[in-house]
Amino acid sequence: MPVRDNPVRFKKRGEDGARNVTARLIGRLNATLERRFPEQRLFLKSDEGTRFVRLRPVTQAAILTGFGVVVAWTVIITSVFLIDMVSAGNSREQAQREQIMFQTRLNALSDQVELRTNEAVLAQERFASAMNQVAAMQVRLLDSEERRRELETAVDVIQATLRRTIGERDTARGEVATLRSELSADTGTIQTAAAREAELTRAVDRLAAALEATADQRDGSATLVAEAAAEIDRMRYEAALAEERQDRVFRQLEEAVAMSMEPLDRMLSASGVSTDRLIGQVRATYSGQGGPLMPIAVSTMGEEPDALSLRANELLAELDVMNLHRIAAERLPFTVPVRGTYRNTSGFGYRNDPFNGGRRLHAGVDFAGARGTHIVAGGDGRVVFAGRQSGYGLMVEIDHGFGITTRYAHMTRLHVSEGERVSRGEHIGDMGCTGRCTGTHLHYEVRRNGDPVNPMTFITAGRDVF
DSSP: OOOOOOHHHHHHHHHHHHHHHHHHHHHHHHHHHTTTSOOEEEEEEOSSOEEEEEEOHHHHHHHHHHHHHHHHHHHHHHHHHHHHHHHHHHHHHHHHHHHHHHHHHHHHHHHHHHHHHHHHHHHHHHHHHHHHHHHHHHHHHHHHHHHHHHHHHHHHHHHHHHHHHHHHHHHHHHHHHHHHHHHHHOGGGHHHHHHHHHHHHHHHHHHHHHHHHHHHHHHHHHHHHHHHHHHHHHHHHHHHHHHHHHHHHHHHHHHHHHHHHHHHHHHHHHTTSOHHHHHHHHHHHOOSSSOSOOOOOOOSSSOOOOHHHHHHHHHHHHHHHHHHHHHHHHHSOOSOSEESSOEEEEOSEEEEOTTTOSEEEEOSEEEEOOTTOEEEOSSSEEEEEEEEETTTEEEEEEEEETTEEEEEEEEEEEOOOTTOEEOTTOEEEEEBOOSSOSSSEEEEEEEETTEEEOHHHHHHHHTTTO
16 A cells, blocks of 8 residues: 655645745846846944845845835825815815806996996986976966966956946947037027036046046056966976976886896796796785885876876886885895805706615705805795704705795704794805715705705896896
8 A cells, every 4th residue: 555645744845845936936036136136235233243134136126116116106195185285276266266256246236236226216206306396387387377367357357348338438429419419409408408518528538537447457458468378388388398308207217117127027037936926926915114106196086197197107017016026036045045165066856865875856956165154045034944854954944935945954053043034145054064964065955835946046047136
């Protein structure tokens, strides 16, 4: 029977063979590298004696390779760090430039809106002044017309008196002729006839004086009538000038209202909200100071209203609609809810869930920024929730009316409480990372009748106005 080898001896023999193979390979490698890395000896001197360490070519090559790897790794890490610093600096500078441009545009638009508002107020004041002037001129015109009628009545009375006097004069002359014929027929009554003739002569003289006075009064009345006619013509000319000025003022007011209404109407239409329904709700629920503009009262005597009053009422109705548009625009969330440097990190719609994977609806937009960045209200409204909610973390929900609500989630601190009224741009909290989030950001939602809608629809629509 063949003698089997001891397993321990067999294992030892295999290990010796492997060491021999390794030694031969190292020897060949040393012989290959010896031309570039000749063998070196490192002497170590001490009190006990001098020792040396032999550095073979393979050892030198391994040391140089390790040193090269360390240097290359250091260069790569430094380059990546420098590139990140440059990229971060460029991003911050670009964000600052965009923020400055946005603030400049926002200030310019605010100045333009304020200028249009001031122009509308000045135009309304000019319109009120013109209406006062027209009223004063109408009073003067009515007084002049009344005076003219009185003068015409006086002239009619004078003419009637003149005709009556002329008739009495003719009657007196006939009586004188009769008396003279009687005197010629009856000489016995000469003295009596002479007396009657003298009396009639005096009566005729009195009548002649009365006629002269009447003629003078008539001439004076004619002069007054001419002056009244001239005054009426002058007032009619002034009324025509006033009407032209009123027409110019009305045109300026109508143009100002049209220019102010266009961006507001475009913004409300772009938001996807029904403008007619929105304005109807504002009109029905409005309870602030001022209220709608009242139309100019017209006559209640059954007369047709004049063109000026109709035009004024139309302008007041347009101003009332513009005021309702302004109230609706202030209440809806048309502005960005972040004050400071930020960037959009996730939009509205379906996306891969960052925690569980899979496609899920992202019901809002995410704005990332530094911790503590101010979060502001997107529009006027009332806080209906302020506290911690599952998934949202610290959250504020604001009701803007018209079925529109906004949610501000993942905040690190709240500055409002439930039931509080807030205005557009008011500081309501600080950006953080509470609830279900992967980093510091604001999760911003807009909901219509409880259903989420894209907040960027409102923000984009309000960019040209606010």
